[in-house]
Amino acid sequence: MSDFSNALSVSSSGLRAQATRLRVLSENIANVDTPGYHRKTIPFETSGRRDGVQQVETGKVNLDRSELEQIYDPQNPMANENGFYDGSNVDLIIELADAREAQQSYEANLKMFEQTREMSTSLMDLLRR
Template sequence: MSDFSDALSVSSSGLRAQATRLRVLSENIANVDTPGYHRKTIPFELQGSKDSVQQVETGKVDLDQSDLEQIYDPQNPLADASGFYNGSNVDLIIELADAREAQQSYEANLKMFEQTREMSSNLMDLLRR
């Protein structure tokens, strides 16, 4: 039964990591038009030794330090003397593509979790006979 619990543990860690990634991506998408907003990124890390089952964990949320978009709008109260102000550095296309990838990874982990649970249940049924 240890193999089943290991598989459930690995897939549930993947579910948690992708759910966190989706949350961060949704914050980026929500702030695509927020002046001065820096895109958030979240790294994945493997936890566990080579002898044990490795699980996916999320690291610390970081801010993308790439240059902010310069927007020309002299009427905006945030504009400087030359009429420019800092927009965000969020690229909506990249965020949507990353969100789609995270969704597919989440679904794959969920499928693995369901199949492992079903195999465990079928094994218990066989052992009861």
């Protein structure tokens, strides 16, 4: 396999991993106010070597088992006898920061993919002359 194919393979695996990460982060952000919602996390893992190139992939989605926020609202039908109910353990600031990081990583992988494709096209044009 050529170096161009290897570079495209690595950057495309990064694109897939970051896209999955963004999907999980968006689910967390969408459920920030959902009572009883546990934040989801997704690890990155290296896959076995494929054509001599190690790639990144996502692991199994995990639930954050940290304590849920206790919200005081005696009028809420989910409230216990003390007036509290379980909120979510999603911290919006952390999720937004993680989403920003994933977006930047996605864009970097996309840029690498585009530059590799352009270099490959330029090389093919040179070889045709």
